[in-house]
């Protein structure tokens with residue numbers, strides 16, 4: 001497909017070409033750049049990838065054509081920051097029909113299989129991370145949503161548990177996605193609010209979750225987009241607009257008479273005490289995780305555990321070689337969530353393994369990265385019906401633990417003898 005449009009913008013000629021892969025903007029358009037230091041002269045010929053074109057609009061009253069797009073600050077650099085640019089051009093009366101058709105054709109193509117103008121419920125936690133979530137949304141994300149003609153229903157969380165209540169009562173037909181501008185805590189609350197509904201499964205399937213990083217760790221965001229882009233508000237905003245839905249498993253965590261749903265990791269041993277022991281260091285950002293881990297490793301403590309585990313595969317070579325899941329989770333319809341494993345007061349099934357030991361790490365995860373630089377579960381898959389368990393028993397010394405710690409950045413701790 002090749003569509004082109006030639007216009008005169010005052011004394012300047014403007015040429016727009018769309019080929020199904022991207023839009024080429026050429027000539028003397030007026031350009032407005034939001035929060036960018038780029039010089040305007042860079043923008044006389046701009047190739048824009050399809051995924052970065054947000055909208056083309058033609059106003060019949062003002063005869064103004066506008067193109068809203070994200071333009072990489074450095075072309076051909078894969079993870080380059082994106083700048084929001086608005087290109088404007090006046091259109092002669094004689095060219096209005098052609099311009100309208102061009103806009104419509106390009107819009108249909110760039111949003112093929114994707115909802116245009118998504119209705120977004122946006123939840124911002126003003127206290128996330130270092131307290132920048134409101135600013136991130138207002139300055140970086142809101143203009144991108146506006147450029148993509150999304151309808152935003154903005155709400156700030158006012159207290160702990162507020163997002164649970166919001167998700168519990170949300171009109172799931174009124175929104176195309178719920179977007180969190182926060183850390184993983186608000187995502188956790190939204191999932192749990194949905195999970196507590198009588199139509200839990202419908203709500204979880206129907207309303208996708210969009211994630212804008214505003215916290216310290218932003219684990220889900222970096223697992224989806226990588227360690228750099230997962231911290232980039234504009235890239236994640238583009239994901240909310242242009243991304244396709246993917247499913248991920250939830251885990252049911254029960255204790256006493258409580259039950260909640262989790263989507264990341266479950267810790268016991270060094271990693272949990274590292275987290276708890278550095279609560280007062282949140283101002284440090286995600287560096288606190290490293291400090292907490294080193295503190296706990298040097299303490300040299302072991303932790304007692306009794307765990308019953310249904311092991312599907314324990315051979316590390318098989319796990320590494322794209323181990324295919326044969327786990328079939330029962331589809332329990334659209335109503336409330338039901339557990340698929342025995343509850344704590346039922347006997348442990350015969351084919352399960354009991355781990356009764358002193359351990360230093362007992363760490364399960366649905367996602368590969370715990371935090372930036374911590375590829376703890378390199379083979380974890382979001383929707384294979386399995387949890388990956390990293391287990392280090394207590395009979396390994398300080399050097400073994402330090403060895404695991406130094407390899408976790410690349411995921412190579414999986415090959416350490418101490419790691420099961």
Ligand SMILES: Nc1ncnc2c1ncn2[C@@H]1O[C@H](COP(=O)(O)OP(=O)(O)OP(=O)(O)O)[C@@H](O)[C@H]1O
Pocket residue numbers: 125126127128129130157158159160161162181182183184185186187189214215216217218219
């Ligand atoms: N207005 C508020 N006042 C106090 N606490 C709040 C408010 N809104 C939300 N919270 C609580 O803040 C907790 C942490 O939020 P969030 O995950 O956004 O940030 P974070 O913990 O800094 O991020 P990360 O998980 O990346 O470390 C949430 O679990 C929520 O219960």
